[in-house]
Structures are given as structure tokens and as C-alpha cells.
Amino acid sequence: MDLLSPSVPTPLERLVNAEIEKAEVQLYIKRDDLIHPTVSGNKWRKLKYNLLDAQARGEGTVLTFGGAYSNHLYATAAAGNALGLKTIGIVRGLELEGKENETLRFCRQHGMQLHFVSREEYRQRHLEAYLQEVARRFGNPYLIPEGGTTELALKGVAEMVFEIESQLGSIPDFIATAAGTGGTAAGILSAGANVLAFSVLKGGDFLQEDIFRLLAKCKQPGNLTLLADYHFGGYAKWNSELQAFMQDFRAEFDIQLEQVYTAKMFFGLFDLIRKGFFRAGTTIVAVHTGGLQGLIKA
Ligand SMILES: *Cc1c(COP(=O)(O)O)cnc(C)c1O
Numbered sequence: 455m456d457l458l459s460p461s462v463p464t465p466l467e468r469l470v471n472a473e474i475e476k477a478e479v480q481l482y483i484k485r486d487d488l489i490h491p492t493v494s495g496n497k498w499r500k501l502k503y504n505l506l507d508a509q510a511r512g513e514g515t516v517l518t519f520g521g522a523y524s525n526h527l528y529a530t531a532a533a534g535n536a537l538g539l540k541t542i543g544i545v546r547g548l549e550l551e552g553k554e555n556e557t558l559r560f561c562r563q564h565g566m567q568l569h570f571v572s573r574e575e576y577r578q579r580h581l582e583a584y585l586q587e588v589a590r591r592f593g594n595p596y597l598i599p600e601g602g603t604t605e606l607a608l609k610g611v612a613e614m615v616f617e618i619e620s621q622l623g624s625i626p627d628f629i630a631t632a633a634g635t636g637g638t639a640a641g642i643l644s645a646g647a648n649v650l651a652f653s654v655l656k657g658g659d660f661l662q663e664d665i666f667r668l669l670a671k672c673k674q675p676g677n678l679t680l681l682a683d684y685h686f687g688g689y690a691k692w693n694s695e696l697q698a699f700m701q702d703f704r705a706e707f708d709i710q711l712e713q714v715y716t717a718k719m720f721f722g723l724f725d726l727i728r729k730g731f732f733r734a735g736t737t738i739v740a741v742h743t744g745g746l747q748g749l750i751k752a
Contacts, residue, residue, distance in 0.1 A: 478734035495744020497529035500607035531566035603637030611641020632715035640668035684722035
């Protein structure tokens, strides 16, 4: 499958069960998990214009950052491979050197060069001086920050909102998304839609500032509601309650979620629906941002 001829528009499906009916809300799921077999969900949306920009500038190598289970590294490796770009991944955690997991193995198999750095060094990933040093060290590659979250990413995510608008006939009252770096939330806001962002990290309140920084040049963003209490202990942490929720969700709707992002968002969303957070008649579209290669086999 050609990277830049993905399956778009991705389906928009209605979800109905007793809780949703009781609250008299309309809930839809935007199936961005189906956008591409290896570059799934919001990573495809966020990478699109970054990679087109790299190509347009005649860049041969792309360098980016991520953790050992990063969906973004995975997506960048697959996309770079498909587009004939060399890829370099700076991976958080020196101790991982030589210890492969499925994500890192996939990255390598798709030609990504992996460089492991200490957590201390990784923390500098947004600092200008560090980025200059990295650029020098690796022969001036095209740099993409962690998560692919750049202003160009917003444009790609906004296209998803326009798909929803034409599928639904209007922009819904809320678009819900899981948030890691906040790039997806910012992209949706940039298209003028209101966002419910479910932080998957502990202490996710910092996201508010990061998201507003990304929107600095945006004229009329939507309103952001940040939900910071559905992180289940922090990034990539989960418990048996979340696992049971994923199983129930699959049994009820025949849709697979994963434990790092999308299950936390849907868990939070159903909690809000039960608690009467939404007025009757509210329309909500929840984005299935993909990431299923990171699914725990449980
Ligand atoms: C990366 C990722 C997110 C988080 O996106 P951000 O733009 O970093 O907030 C959400 N869901 C999935 C499946 C992801 O892989």
C-alpha cells in the first residue's frame, strides 16, 4: 500500500449501548486505526506534511525521538522506508541497548538506525543547543520532534476534522482524543473543533501549555477541556480494570483498543457519560488514534 494513498476518509461509526442511550448523547468513533496497515492513526496524520516537507526539501534522512515502545518511532520507520528516506531514531534509555522488543525490532527491520541515550540526555530533546549538536553528529538530517508533533502535524490532523465534518454534516460538539504530546489535540483545535483531551501521562496538566504553544499562530481554535485523571498511574501503566474494560469494549462493539492510549480515553469518556457530564443531545466523536501494534497480548 502506498504510504500517501491511505484509506481516507476513515469510517465514522455510531456507538450505541444502554449507557449512551440513557445519557441521550450521540457517540461516534472515527476509525483512524484503519488508515494504514503500519503507519496507523494519528501518527499517519501527523507525519504526512512533515515527510512531504522533508521530501520537498530534498532531504534524504529523517531523525526523530521516542521511547522503547514508541508508536511514533514505529510509524516513522515504516513511512521512511516506504518513501525511500533514511531514518534515525534516538531512543530513551541507555539500558535498552542490545535489548530488542517488537517495536524496536520492527524499526530496525524497516531500516531505522537506533541510537540509545540516557534518560538525562533524552530530557534535552527540545533544547535548541542539543538539537544543533545532534544535527552535527548525524550529518544534518531533517529533525522531527517526539511524537511528530510540529506545526505541520496540525495541518494533517485538521484534515481528519474536515472528514468528520463532511461525514456528519457538521462539526460535533466535542472531539475526544487521547493525549501524549498534545499534538493531536492541538490539530483538532486548530480546525475549530472543541476537544476533550484525555492525558495518558500522570500530571498531564502541562499539556495545556504545550497545546496552546502549538496553537500560537492559529486564529480561531476550539475550546480545550483537559481530563488529567484517567492516566491509570502514568504513561504505559495500566491495571486489570482497564484490561477488563478493553475486553468489554471489544465484546460490545467489536472494536479493539490498546492499553496505552485509546482504552484510557474510552474509559474516561464512558465515565463522564455515566456521571452526566454531557447535556442531552450532545454529539461526541471519539478518535481511535490507532497504535494497535502496541497491544498487550493478554
Ligand atoms: C501517539 C499516540 C497518541 C498521542 O498523540 P499526541 O499527539 O502525542 O498527543 C494517541 N493515541 C495513539 C494510539 C498514539 O500512538
